[in-house]
Amino acid sequence: MSLTSESAVALGKKIQAKEITTVEAAQAALDAIRAKEDKVHAFVTVAEEEAVLKRAGEVQKQIEQGILTNVLAGVPVAIKDNMCTKGMLTTCSSKILENFIPTYTAEAVLNLEKAGAVIIGKTNMDEFAMGSTTETSYYGATKNPWNENHVPGGSSGGSCAAVAAEECFYALGSDTGGSIRQPSSFCGVTGIKPTYGTVSRYGLIAYGSSLDQIGPVAKDVTDCAAILEAISSYDKKDSTSINRKDLDFTSALVDDVKGMKIGIPKDYFKEGLDEEVKEAVLHAAKVLEEKGAIVEEFDLGLVDYAIPAYYVIACAEASSNLARFDGVKYGYRTADYEGLHNMYKKTRSEGFGAEVKRRIMLGSFVLSSGYYDAYYLKALRTKAMIKQEFDKAFAKYDVILGPAAPSTAPLLGSSLDDPMKMYLGDIYTISVNLAGLPGISLPCGIDKKGLPIGLQLIGDCFNEKKIIQMAYAFEQTRPYQHSPLSACTEA
Numbered sequence: 394m395s396l397t398s399e400s401a402v403a404l405g406k407k408i409q410a411k412e413i414t415t416v417e418a419a420q421a422a423l424d425a426i427r428a429k430e431d432k433v434h435a436f437v438t439v440a441e442e443e444a445v446l447k448r449a450g451e452v453q454k455q456i457e458q459g460i461l462t463n464v465l466a467g468v469p470v471a472i473k474d475n476m477c478t479k480g481m482l483t484t485c486s487s488k489i490l491e492n493f494i495p496t497y498t499a500e501a502v503l504n505l506e507k508a509g510a511v512i513i514g515k516t517n518m519d520e521f522a523m524g525s526t527t528e529t530s531y532y533g534a535t536k537n538p539w540n541e542n543h544v545p546g547g548s549s550g551g552s553c554a555a556v557a558a559e560e561c562f563y564a565l566g567s568d569t570g571g572s573i574r575q576p577s578s579f580c581g582v583t584g585i586k587p588t589y590g591t592v593s594r595y596g597l598i599a600y601g602s603s604l605d606q607i608g609p610v611a612k613d614v615t616d617c618a619a620i621l622e623a624i625s626s627y628d629k630k631d632s633t634s635i636n637r638k639d640l641d642f643t644s645a646l647v648d649d650v651k652g653m654k655i656g657i658p659k660d661y662f663k664e665g666l667d668e669e670v671k672e673a674v675l676h677a678a679k680v681l682e683e684k685g686a687i688v689e690e691f692d693l694g695l696v697d698y699a700i701p702a703y704y705v706i707a708c709a710e711a712s713s714n715l716a717r718f719d720g721v722k723y724g725y726r727t728a729d730y731e732g733l734h735n736m737y738k739k740t741r742s743e744g745f746g747a748e749v750k751r752r753i754m755l756g757s758f759v760l761s762s763g764y765y766d767a768y769y770l771k772a773l774r775t776k777a778m779i780k781q782e783f784d785k786a787f788a789k790y791d792v793i794l795g796p797a798a799p800s801t802a803p804l805l806g807s808s809l810d811d812p813m814k815m816y817l818g819d820i821y822t823i824s825v826n827l828a829g830l831p832g833i834s835l836p837c838g839i840d841k842k843g844l845p846i847g848l849q850l851i852g853d854c855f856n857e858k859k860i861i862q863m864a865y866a867f868e869q870t871r872p873y874q875h876s877p878l879s880a881c882t883e884a
């Protein structure tokens with residue numbers, strides 16, 4: 394087994410025990426990227442080897458001096474390309490930011506660096522996080538490490554594929570409507586979307602500000618809990634940041650679900666759900682029941698309204714957030730133009746891809762006079778009602794259990810032709826963002842095509858510990874399955 398097959402926490406413990414050095418770990422990650430990147434295309438930018446090894450050497454010294462004691466110290470990490478990293482290209486996988494090098498670092502990434510993380514690169518994503526397949530990237534599509542003819546999911550497809558291909562030990566992603574949980578499900582890894590406001594959004598290039606949240610992607614629940622603990626903090630620079638006291642997420646890594654109540658929404662198991670996915674998810678519920686959890690079916694209302702509400706709100710916020718990319722202060726500017734208005738128009742026409750333009754136009758439409766009340770305000774009211782439905786459910790249940798996606802990873806190219814189909818694929822994840830709830834996706838099976846199936850556990854606001862505990866208990870019943878590409882050692 395290669396060094397990169399270790400989990401992040403297991404590697405961190407070996408580094409602390411002096412069984413391995415941070416430089417060796419960084420070198421192993423860089424070698425893995427060299428061997429596999431042609432096949433998977435998980436990265437937009439790979440950091441320079443010299444800079445990575447220098448940083449690893451500095452961290453090693455601090456570990457030896459007893460300054461850095463975090464279990465993640467010295468462990469190589471990849472960052473989704475919509476989080477600012479000082480001095481390192483940050484593109485959002487868009488042409489309009491192809492030359493953007495930030496002058497500051499996102500708070501969540503800064504927290505990781507304080508813990509001793511070694512950043513090895515920036516991962517590919519759907520352009521501005523708009524998409525569910527990582528095919529809308531200006532830099533080309535990422536492939537699924539389980540089968541290179543399939544998508545890895547999106548928009549954090551690069552982060553999830555990099556972890557599944559074992560090019561890095563863990564990664565950061567962002568989740569606006571399922572962008573951590575759905576690709577985690579497709580790539581057979583574990584990803585958490587925390588409660589809105591738990592992780593600072595400062596330095597995260599905004600898509601839908603009321604929905605965006607940064608979270609970890611890793612091989613297992615233990616890793617995700619440790620990473621979430623490291624990146625969570627109150628941040629005055631983010632007006633939506635919440636000052637929480639209960640950030641010791643690793644204390645929930647307990648293999649015990651006796652008496653915990655699980656609600657299974659009947660609405661999640663109607664037509665449109667793949668039979669193999671349905672079987673694997675319900676089998677996971679049965680396993681948890683055998684371990685002592687109480688499992689009940691219930692009706693979760695308004696599920697059918699979640700997708701229209703989400704796309705109205707997300708597109709409205711996107712059209713407002715993306716107005717800043719105009720070719721004036723930073724990023725791409727068209728070479729040939731006449732006057733300021735023409736420069737704006739040409740820069741944006743040339744700089745944005747088709748999916749981003751579609752969502753900006755949709756957002757501008759729902760915010761325009763005459764349509765604002767009919768669409769945007771109605772969507773906000775629906776969002777509040779969805780939150781009420783979840784409140785009712787959590788008065789009765791500790792955790793809600795369901796699929797992370799209606800099917801396993803589709804073939805490359807099959808979703809782009811049908812945007813509606815791609816949007817409907819978010820049916821099980823977007824309500825969690827609308828209600829600001831925490832959710833985790835973890836592997837629960839493999840289908841006949843050899844593709845991973847993901848289980849989603851949803852908790853009430855600030856109840857990450859419950860979903861971590863339940864996910865951990867389920868994880869103990871099955872070994873981690875490495876992707877076929879993870880074993881690849883040469884390009």
